[in-house]
Every structure is written in C-alpha cells, then in structure tokens.
Amino acid sequence: MISxxxxxxxxxxxxxxxxxxxxxxxxxxxxxxxIGLNAFQVFLLSMLFYxxxxxxxxxxxxxAGSPLLSIIASVSLVNTRQMLYxxxxxxxxxxxxxxxxxLFAATVTDESYGVNTTCFESGNWTVKRATLVNLFSxxxxxxxxxxxxxxxxxxxxxxxxxxxxxxxIFICLLCMQKITPAxxxxxxxxxxxxxxxxxxxxxxxxILLGALLGVAGALVFxxxxxxxxxxxxxxxxxxEA
Amino acid sequence: xxxxxxxxxxxxxxxxxxACRVLPLFLLKGKELPERVEQALNFIPPxxxxxxxxxxxxxxxxFAAGVWEGCIPLLASAVVVLVAFKTKSLLWxxxxxxxxxxxxxxxxxx
Numbered sequence: 001m002i003s004x005x006x007x008x009x010x011x012x013x014x015x016x017x018x019x020x021x022x023x024x025x026x027x028x029x030x031x032x033x034x035i036g037l038n039a040f041q042v043f044l045l046s047m048l049f050y051x052x053x054x055x056x057x058x059x060x061x062x063x064a065g066s067p068l069l070s071i072i073a074s075v076s077l078v079n080t081r082q083m084l085y086x087x088x089x090x091x092x093x094x095x096x097x098x099x100x101x102x103l104f105a106a107t108v109t110d111e112s113y114g115v116n117t118t119c120f121e122s123g124n125w126t127v128k129r130a131t132l133v134n135l136f137s138x139x140x141x142x143x144x145x146x147x148x149x150x151x152x153x154x155x156x157x158x159x160x161x162x163x164x165x166x167x168x169i170f171i172c173l174l175c176m177q178k179i180t181p182a183x184x185x186x187x188x189x190x191x192x193x194x195x196x197x198x199x200x201x202x203x204x205x206x207i208l209l210g211a212l213l214g215v216a217g218a219l220v221f222x223x224x225x226x227x228x229x230x231x232x233x234x235x236x237x238x239x240e241a
Numbered sequence: 242x243x244x245x246x247x248x249x250x251x252x253x254x255x256x257x258x259x260a261c262r263v264l265p266l267f268l269l270k271g272k273e274l275p276e277r278v279e280q281a282l283n284f285i286p287p288x289x290x291x292x293x294x295x296x297x298x299x300x301x302x303x304f305a306a307g308v309w310e311g312c313i314p315l316l317a318s319a320v321v322v323l324v325a326f327k328t329k330s331l332l333w334x335x336x337x338x339x340x341x342x343x344x345x346x347x348x349x350x351x
Contacts, residue, residue, distance in 0.1 A: 090269035168338025214288030
C-alpha cells in the first residue's frame with residue numbers, strides 16, 4: 001500500500017505548503033472566530049470546504065453585512081478555477097482506482113495543485129503520493145485554523161505579510177515553468193486578463209478569466225506559429241516549439 | 242453567524258467546491274483526449290500560476306495607499322524571482338519573500 005518512501009517524499013514536497021498554511025491558517029481561524037464560529041465549526045469548514053480564499057471571504061463578507069446568498073454566490077464563483085486544476089490532472093488519473101482519484105481530486109488546492117504538477121512533470125510521482133501531499137496540506141490547514149480560533153487575536157502578525165508566503169510560492173512555481181514562446185504568451189495574457197477583470201469589477205472571477213484567456217491565447221499562438229511537422233508530436237514537445 | 246446559517250454556507254459552498262474539484266477530472270479521465278484538448282491542458286499550469294501571481298500583486302488601485310506601499314510587494318516579488326531561479330525551492334522562496342516583505346514594510350518612507 002503506502003510505503004515509508006511515499007510518505008517521506010510526499011511530506012518533503014508538502015512541507016512548504018504546510019508552513020504556508022500555518023502562516024495564513026491561524027489568521028483565518030482568528031477571523032472566523034470573530035463572526036462567532038467555534039473551533040468545531042471551523043474544523044468542519046476546513047475539512048469539508050477546504051478553501052483558503054473562500055474561508056477568508058465568508059467572514060469578511062458576513063462582517064460587511066452581505067446576505068447569505070451573495071456570500072455563497074461570490075465564494076462559489078471564486079472557486080470555479082478549481083475546474084481547471086481538476087481537468088489538468090485527468091491524464092495522470094487514467095487507470096487510477098475511483099476512490100483514490102476521488103479523494104485526490106476532492107483535496108486539490110491552488111498550492112497543492114502547483115506542487116503536484118511540478119512533481120508529476122519531473123517524473124517519479126504517483127497519484128498516491130500526490131494525494132498524501134494534499135492530505136498533509138489539509139491537516140496543516142485544519143489544525144492552523146483551529147489554533148487560530150483557540151488563541152484568538154494574541155498573535156499580531158499583519159495578514160498582508162503572512163499571506164505573502166503564498167504569493168512567493170506561486171511566484172516560485174511560475175519561475176519553474178518551461179520557458180517557451182507559447183508559455184510566455186500564456187503568462188502575459190493571464191496577467192493582463194486578471195488586471196482587466198479587476199478593472200471591470202469582475203474580481204471574483206479574475207483568476208479563472210485570466211487563466212482562460214492565457215490558455216486560449218497560447219493555443220491560438222501555437223496554432224499559427226508552430227511548424228507543421230511538430231503538430232503531430234506529443235504534448236511534451238509541442239509546447240516547446 | 243448562527244448554526245443554521247453556518248450549515249447553509251457549509252453545505253452549499255462545500256458542494257459547489259466538490260463539484261468543481263471532482264467533475265472535470267472524472268469527465269475527462271480515461272478518455273483518449275483530442276490533441277488540442279491535451280495541448281490546452283498543458284497550458285493550464287503557466288496560465289494558472291501567472292493568474293494567481295497577478296491576482297495577488299496587480300489591481301487598478303494597487304497604488305491607492307501610496308507609491309511606496311504599492312511598490313513593496315513588487316520589490317519583494319523581484320527578490321523572490323531571483324531566489325526561485327537560484328534555488329528552485331518553494332520553501333526558500335516563501336521564507337525570503339516574507340522576510341523581505343516584512344523588512345520593506347517596516348522601512349518608514351513617505
């Protein structure tokens with residue numbers, strides 16, 4: 001089943017995420033406590049909903065007096081980007097047992113998606129290990145949130161600084177992508193798309209819209225600028241063209 | 242927030258989240274994908290990471306609190322890019338990023 005080697009490999013891959021989740025999970029728990037949620041409720045939310053952005057949005061919007069329906073709609077909209085991650089893991093889950101594939105898919109986050117994608121690309125990675133990465137990350141997130149509820153506002157680290165840990169992880173993941181003309185098109189258009197979406201007050205869907213624009217632009221680019229003989233090659237080499 | 246309100250939020254947000262996380266994978270899993278679709282899937286990582294970074298760093302009102310305040314995350318990000326290329330380590334990137342950000346935030350300018 002799960003070997004000691006699997007656990008070790010998964011743990012060291014998950015460690016940066018786990019530390020990052022401590023840094024933002026504690027403030028998130030504090031915020032949730034401020035709208036009257038108790039440790040058990042915050043634990044349930046972290047295990048069953050498990051969304052960093054969403055768990056910050058819920059108390060923030062509740063404090064601002066938003067009606068439940070608009071909280072639910074906004075949070076769900078923000079989480080639609082998960083569909084992209086889910087789709088991109090489909091090839092790796094080919095032939096994987098249904099239950100394992102379900103557990104894996106159900107516990108993907110921005111950060112664990114990034115780490116597992118990089119691990120799959122470098123080879124020697126399995127869905128089993130990827131699921132362990134997800135579960136380690138989820139445990140860290142749930143525990144940190146509960147700690148946040150219990151300690152309350154005793155820790156005075158500003159959220160902007162703590163959350164920069166996640167931004168740094170995304171920057172590093174971006175830097176580890178292959179540098180190809182088509183990838184560059186995807187990156188530039190995604191960033192422009194996010195900015196544009198925010199300017200048009202579509203901030204909730206900015207990540208999804210930006211990423212979709214990036215993928216679409218890169219597809220168009222590679223259709224017109226890829227030499228014909230390359231077009232029949234496998235995915236690995238086609239985005240290097 | 243009452244228990245009832247909590248359960249409504251947990252149930253609806255939890256279910257839409259689960260659907261977004263699980264459905265696309267199970268719909269595409271085990272199918273021979275057309276080359277175009279496969280190519281699109283391969284563009285998701287760079288596009289998604291770029292979007293996540295941009296979402297954290299860029300917004301039309303990023304300089305609203307002042308030019309220096311707006312520059313802090315950008316300067317810290319530039320340092321993270323250097324660290325990322327040099328070390329290829331998420332952990333080092335996060336540690337250095339937070340340290341530089343904190344350092345810049347405490348420099349009294351403006």
